[in-house]
Amino acid sequence: MTPRAPEPRSRRERPAKPALTHETIVAAAVRLMAAEGLRRVTMRRLAQELDTGPASLYVYVAGTAELHAAILEELLGEVDLTPADGDGDSEGHGDSDWRDRLAQVLLSYTRVLFDHPGLAHSALLARPAGPHYLALVETVLALLHQGGVPDGQAAWGVDVLLQVATATAAEQSGRAGDQDAEDEHNRLVEALRQASSRTHPRIAALGGDLASGTPQQRLAWIFRAVVNGAATTPR
Amino acid sequence: MTPRAPEPRSRRERPAKPALTHETIVAAAVRLMAAEGLRRVTMRRLAQELDTGPASLYVYVAGTAELHAAILEELLGEVDLTPADGDGDSEGHGDSDWRDRLAQVLLSYTRVLFDHPGLAHSALLARPAGPHYLALVETVLALLHQGGVPDGQAAWGVDVLLQVATATAAEQSGRAGDQDAEDEHNRLVEALRQASSRTHPRIAALGGDLASGTPQQRLAWIFRAVVNGAATTPR
């Protein structure tokens, strides 16, 4: 435990203090999120990470909302769009249904949100306008087109599909690891189970089925149901 | 402008300092929200409103999340469930389609969320377990039952319907009045319109239709599409 003289800053213990630009700030934000979660990606914490004061960030980003939208757009690059091109895997059923391929893409999107706690939540509010988001929209539209869904219905349907995927991810992702949220959900399940058949006949009739299924099973059904609805409901 | 001696506290300028209970705290929170919006309903601000310190509130409410859930449950009492019982209006088409009546109920729900900025946002995260929420679920289930939707599909469908309604309200409600959010949306619309037909053929093909329609028109279609999907998609 011999004390050592502090190494000079020029030997840079950190990856070097990067120049401040919109790009380097967003990159640092993505790193910080991976390390500590979106909740910790605040203007102040990020400024600290970048060895500067919070005011300096405002020269390059409009505020917290824009920052979170930029992170989302960046992470959307992780969504696997390849299932849309035909067989994405090696199992040989190359002409799998367009519905399955669409579900695979949406599931990949959901997983990206789910893997980054807080991101889904932010995705519900901020609709990014970057290339990764456009690519996702294009892919979903192409699959709906392939399935013969009329244009007008596809145009409105893509929004619903992404919305439902996002909301589901937010719900699940908000719950995981959060004891309070878990408790709250259990209270709801309990309330549904306890409902009197006199005052709430339908809830009582359905019983535990209201909360049945794994998240995966529910999500798979939801995607199918919404796609079917969009495909068959004229505007 | 003659200065007056301060009135003695006992004459109580405020509605009287209410005893602290879960109930009085939630009631004060609802009042505060009506007056200043959900954003201002913080533990500290609420404590100030109740003439006490924030620590005192923690004896009766678990924290901010529970508080917001309680406000939501309270406000859900404003949802108009009467359309479910038959003709809710005086125009004489008493046997209107169950789909229309369902849409009316969901629209009322959406409007309640929309009228209270921030509430929809909170509704996406907190699923309340109180009587008003149960009544809403029961009503939607009853209408789906009336429409002959199979039980299992109704059980999972009610969630999707409320989720879609909530998410749509959050999106619209977040945008209204917020210049930044408005700008962000316009940037997305612009990006969709600018998309090259070479790299994004489907987006280009659909053009402005991706962002077409009023929120009301879109929501009406969404409800119909999701109901149709849930009604026709087996689990």
Added chain:
DNA sequence: ACCTGAACACCGTTCAAGT
């Protein structure tokens, strides 16, 4: 012209100490 220290106006939550 460009950047930022310091301030303003807030937060949620806890716990030791009081009544």
Added chain:
DNA sequence: ACCTGAACACCGTTCAAGT
């Protein structure tokens, strides 16, 4: 036993003042 003052550890955003 019940309640709470005061503290801890943070926030977003702005703007006057510096370089």
